[in-house]
Every structure is written in C-alpha cells, then in structure tokens.
Amino acid sequence: MIGITVSLAMLVIVGVASRKAGFSLVWYDEVAAILLAWLTYYGAALAALRHAHLGLPNLVQAAPPRARRALLVARETVVIGFFSLTAWMGWKLLAALGGTFLVSLPWLPAGVVYSAVPVGAVLFVICELCAMPERWSGEAAE
Amino acid sequence: MTVLWVLLGLLALIFANVPIAVALGCASVAAMVLESGLRDLPNVPLTLFDGAVKFSLIAVPLFILAGAVMNACGISRRLIALTSALIGFVRGGLAMVTIGTSLFFAEISGSAVADVAALGSVLIPSMKRKGYSKEFAAAVCSSASTLAIIIPPSIPMILYAVMSGASVVEMFVAGIIPGVLGGLLLMVVAYRMAVNRGFPADTAFAWQRVRRTFRDAAWALLLPVIILGGIFSGWVTATEGAGLAVLAATVIGAGVYRELDWGALRRAIVEGAIQTAVVMLLVSTSALLGEYLTAAQVPQKFAAQLLSFTDSQWAVLLLLNFFFLAIGLFLHSAAAIILVVPIVMPLVQQAGIDPVHFGLVLALNLGIGQQTPPVASVLLTACSIAKAQVWDVSRVNVAFIGVLLAVLLLVTYVPAVPMVLVDAFFR
Numbered sequence: 001m002i003g004i005t006v007s008l009a010m011l012v013i014v015g016v017a018s019r020k021a022g023f024s025l026v027w028y029d030e031v032a033a034i035l036l037a038w039l040t041y042y043g044a045a046l047a048a049l050r051h052a053h054l055g056l057p058n059l060v061q062a063a064p065p066r067a068r069r070a071l072l073v074a075r076e077t078v079v080i081g082f083f084s085l086t087a088w089m090g091w092k093l094l095a096a097l098g099g100t101f102l103v104s105l106p107w108l109p110a111g112v113v114y115s116a117v118p119v120g121a122v123l124f125v126i127c128e129l130c131a132m133p134e135r136w137s138g139e140a141a142e
Numbered sequence: 143m144t145v146l147w148v149l150l151g152l153l154a155l156i157f158a159n160v161p162i163a164v165a166l167g168c169a170s171v172a173a174m175v176l177e178s179g180l181r182d183l184p185n186v187p188l189t190l191f192d193g194a195v196k197f198s199l200i201a202v203p204l205f206i207l208a209g210a211v212m213n214a215c216g217i218s219r220r221l222i223a224l225t226s227a228l229i230g231f232v233r234g235g236l237a238m239v240t241i242g243t244s245l246f247f248a249e250i251s252g253s254a255v256a257d258v259a260a261l262g263s264v265l266i267p268s269m270k271r272k273g274y275s276k277e278f279a280a281a282v283c284s285s286a287s288t289l290a291i292i293i294p295p296s297i298p299m300i301l302y303a304v305m306s307g308a309s310v311v312e313m314f315v316a317g318i319i320p321g322v323l324g325g326l327l328l329m330v331v332a333y334r335m336a337v338n339r340g341f342p343a344d345t346a347f348a349w350q351r352v353r354r355t356f357r358d359a360a361w362a363l364l365l366p367v368i369i370l371g372g373i374f375s376g377w378v379t380a381t382e383g384a385g386l387a388v389l390a391a392t393v394i395g396a397g398v399y400r401e402l403d404w405g406a407l408r409r410a411i412v413e414g415a416i417q418t419a420v421v422m423l424l425v426s427t428s429a430l431l432g433e434y435l436t437a438a439q440v441p442q443k444f445a446a447q448l449l450s451f452t453d454s455q456w457a458v459l460l461l462l463n464f465f466f467l468a469i470g471l472f473l474h475s476a477a478a479i480i481l482v483v484p485i486v487m488p489l490v491q492q493a494g495i496d497p498v499h500f501g502l503v504l505a506l507n508l509g510i511g512q513q514t515p516p517v518a519s520v521l522l523t524a525c526s527i528a529k530a531q532v533w534d535v536s537r538v539n540v541a542f543i544g545v546l547l548a549v550l551l552l553v554t555y556v557p558a559v560p561m562v563l564v565d566a567f568f569r
Contacts (some may be wrong), residue, residue: 001412001414001416005207005415005418007208008200009385012384012385013386013389015382029197035200036197036200037195039419039426041423044418044423046412047414047416047420047423052420053162054163054420054473054476055156055161055162056472056517057159058516060158069161071158078155078164078168079161085186086167096184114188117187117191118187
C-alpha cells in the first residue's frame with residue numbers, strides 16, 4: 001500500500017517536472033492511472049479486513065439479534081459471491097489477454113495490468129473471510 | 143420494468159448493510175444477466191478496471207497524502223500557534239482559533255475528517271482545559287472542519303467534477319467566497335455563544351508573539367500559495383497540484399522544519415490508501431451501474447418526468463436541496479456523490495443550472511450531512527476526540543448547522559456568490 005501510494009506521488013511529481021523541463025513523458029499519466037486502479041483493488045481488500053467499506057448499518061442494528069445474524073449471513077454471501085464471480089471472470093479475461101501488450105505502452109503486458117482485478121477480488125474474499133469471526137461475534141454480543 | 147427491480151434490489155442490499163460498492167456491483171450484474179443473459183459477464187472485470195483508471199482521481203490519494211505529511215511534521219501545530227497569536231485575544235478565543243485554523247488547513251488538505259482529526263486532537267483538549275464545555279468544543283471543531291468540503295482543494299469536489307464532467311479548477315474557485323463567508327459567520331456565532339456562556343479569551347494580543355509565530359509558520363503558509371497558485375493559474379492540473387502539495391509538504395517538513403514522525407506518517411499513508419480504495423471501489427462499481435442506466439436512459443427519463451411538473455430552476459434546486467439533505471442524514475458524502483450525481487445530472491443540465499453552481503450546492507448539502515447523525519463522519523470523529531455524547535453535541539451544534547444552512551440558501555439562490563470569481567476568471 002505504502003509502496004503504491006508513494007510511487008504514485010513520485011510518478012506525478014516526476015511527470016510534472018519533466019513536462020516543465022520540456023520533455024513530456026507520454027506514458028506517465030497512463031501508468032499513474034493504472035497504479036490508481038491497483039491501489040483501488042488491493043486497498044479494497046485491506047479495507048474489507050478493517051471493516052472500512054461504506055455501508056448503511058443503522059437499519060440492521062435496529063433489528064433483533066436473530067434477524068441481525070441472518071442478515072449478516074446474507075450479506076457475507078452476497079459480498080463473497082460478487083467477488084468470486086469477479087475473480088472467475090477476471091481469470092478468464094487474463095487467459096483471453098494472453099501475451100498481448102497495451103497499445104499505448106507496448107512494453108507493458110496487458111495481463112499484468114488487469115491482474116489487479118482478479119487478484120484483488122481473491123484477496124477481498126480472503127480478507128472478508130478473515131474479518132467474519134469478528135463481525136459474527138459483534139452481532140452476537142449486542 | 144427491469145430498471146425498477148434493479149433499483150429496488152440495490153436499495154434492499156444497501157439496507158441489509160451490504161457495502162454500497164458491492165451492492166452497486168451486484169445490482170448491475172443482475173441487471174446485465176436479466177437483460178442479455180450470461181453473454182456480457184466477461185466484460186465485468188474490464189469495466190471494473192477501467193472504472194478505476196481515472197487520472198483526475200489520482201488527486202484524491204495525493205491530497206490525503208499531503209495532509210498526512212503535514213500532520214507528521216508539525217505544520218498543523220504551527221498554524222494553530224499563529225492563528226492563536228492573531229485572534230486568540232477575543233472572547234472565546236480558542237473557538238475562533240479553531241475556525242481560523244480550519245480555514246487555513248482546508249486550503250491544504252482535502253478532507254474534512256482528516257481536518258477534524260488533526261485539529262481536534264490538539265484544540266478540543268485545550269478548549270476543555272480552558273473551561274469550555276466538551277460539547278461546545280466538539281461542535282465548533284466539527285462544524286468548522288466542514289468548511290474543508292467547500293474550500294479548495296476538496297476531495298468531494300474532485301469526485302463531483304469527475305462524475306459530472308464539470309471542471310475541477312472552476313469548482314475550486316467557486317468554493318472560495320462561500321467558504322470564507324461561512325468561516326466568518328461561524329466566528330460570529332461562536333463569539334455570541336462564548337459571551338453568553340462566559341468562555342474566556344485565550345491570550346492577550348502581543349505583536350511580538352505574532353511576529354514570532356509568523357516567522358515559524360511562514361513556510362507552512364507558503365503551501366496553499368504554491369498549491370492553489372499553481373492550480374488556479376493553470377500552471378499545473380489539479381492532480382499535478384496534489385503531487386506538488388506532497389512534494390512541498392515533504393520538503394518543508396523534512397528539509398526546513400526537520401521533524402518528520404515516520405511512524406505516524408506510515409500509519410497515515412496506509413489509512414489514506416484504504417480511504418482512497420473505499421471511494422475508488424465505489425467509483426468503479428458505479429461504472430458498471432452507470433453503463434446499464436445509460437443504456438436504459440434512466441437519468442433522461444427521470445429528468446423529463448420531473449421537468450414535466452415544473453421547469454423552474456429554483457423549484458428544481460429546492461427539491462434537490464431537500465433530497466440531498468435527506469440523503470446526507472444516511473450516506474457518507476463520497477457515496478452520495480457517486481450514487482446520485484450520474485442520475486440527477488441530466489435534470490440539472492436541462493433545468494439550465496450551471497454544473498459548477500450545482501456542484502457547490504451539493505458539496506454544502508453533503509457537508510451539512512456530515513454534521514447530522516446518524517451518519518455523520520466528521521461529527522462522530524469530533525465527539526470521539528472530545529469524549530462527548532453525539533446527541534449532546536448536536537444540541538450545541540444546531541446553531542452552527544444554522545449558519546451552514548444560511549450559507550447553503552445563499553449559495554443556492556444567489557448564484558453570484560459562488561460564481562462571480564468563476565465568471566471573472568474562467569468564462
């Protein structure tokens with residue numbers, strides 16, 4: 001995380017500096033945007049571990065304990081289902097991309113770029129599973 | 143018909159406490175399967191990835207990073223010292239200092255929650271020591287930090303600009319007058335309350351102290367000049383300005399002040415990365431839903447429906463104000479922007495409302511939303527620092543929310559307030 005954030009900052013700074021110095025790095029904004037996407041998918045998994053994703057817990061909190069636990073199960077099924085589907089489709093995409101390279105950046109394999117989605121999705125599922133006991137006991141305790 | 147089911151399903155998932163980003167993704171995938179079977183499913187990861195590849199949004203993690211660096215190297219502390227030397231002598235001095243520093247601070251950092259955490263952790267304890275009630279301390283800190291949403295740079299404004307296609311720079315410029323006005327009005331109200339409650343002044347005014355703290359904070363004061371000067375003059379884009387902010391804060395912190403708390407910085411970077419990822423995941427899954435809604439022409443139909451009742455700009459703005467105030471009660475500002483802006487934008491455009499003007503109205507609405515429980519990220523942060531109860535703080539906060547509402551009405555119905563600088567320099 002720190003690595004991606006700091007390289008993002010440095011890349012933008014170098015990009016501006018080189019443009020001002022008269023030689024624009026044509027690839028800098030594209031690589032920076034790809035880094036942002038990586039930050040999104042790897043960070044999202046970490047956020048799942050830390051219960052940081054934005055939601056609307058108020059209604060569920062008002063429900064009786066039994067219903068709360070049932071809703072938690074439903075919630076986890078939906079979340080894990082969605083990211084499993086994304087991961088599966090993502091692997092298929094990677095297989096389809098095979099050995100192709102980005103049109104604008106011929107040295108960058110497309111598979112590496114897009115790998116963030118399936119890898120991030122798998123990580124998300126793992127993090128969600130790791131965070132589940134804590135959520136369950138949270139619902140059971142109140 | 144599918145549209146209705148998809149939107150109902152989305153609401154049901156959100157109500158069941160499924161993360162909003164995931165709810166958006168599920169609803170859109172379901173819609174896709176209902177409309178065209180399994181054929182389009184392989185496009186899901188592509189759309190998700192491309193939804194996150196947005197150069198202008200790089201400004202979000204970078205402004206958060208800049209704020210983290212500033213906190214780690216004592217820039218906030220120096221700003222507080224200077225403001226205290228300048229306005230701490232009036233009654234309720236520390237409340238004035240809180241509002242004044244928030245105004246400064248908002249010009250460098252992009253997020254209100256970051257501001258309230260940074261300033262509140264210093265100022266709320268000092269206010270309590272001086273005999274202010276903890277409820278007042280939390281309320282003034284929380285409301286003042288909300289100004290960060292409308293004073294450039296602002297992360298909600300960047301998000302709005304990306305979702306609506308408005309110019310980030312124009313959004314930033316439009317925020318200046320309402321932001322300063324809001325700050326001054328908050329000070330007036332805080333002064334009245336301080337007089338009524340007998341809160342003391344902070345310290346006597348002394349030129350010597352002003353000179354000393356100014357010398358100490360001079361470099362920190364350069365930061366907004368560099369960042370905003372660079373962005374407003376068109377020398378750099380908003381994203382590049384954010385990069386510049388990180389660079390300048392690091393140079394000033396590590397080079398000039400020579401104090402950088404690495405441990406705190408590391409934690410703040412990870413925290414910032416998570417915040418960014420949470421917002422960005424929303425942006426990318428909303429790209430999925432966006433594709434579907436656009437294909438089904440939902441926003442256009444919604445606009446046509448509403449405009450068949452009334453075509454007055456003012457009525458539309460009034461309706462939207464009520465709508466957003468209600469949404470702000472329950473949704474975090476970033477989630478609200480990402481969910482709602484794509485749907486209401488055609489309406490705003492067809493009613494002839496300037497997207498920049500509307501963006502500012504929206505930002506203020508959501509800023510007020512952060513002050514109104516149950517979902518009120520800024521207020522809750524302030525309360526947890528002050529160790530005060532949310533409802534007790536809210537009772538004091540009503541006066542400050544009143545000020546913010548007054549600014550909202552002014553910005554909504556006197557478009558010149560936000561737009562005069564934009565018109566003068568960019569149109």
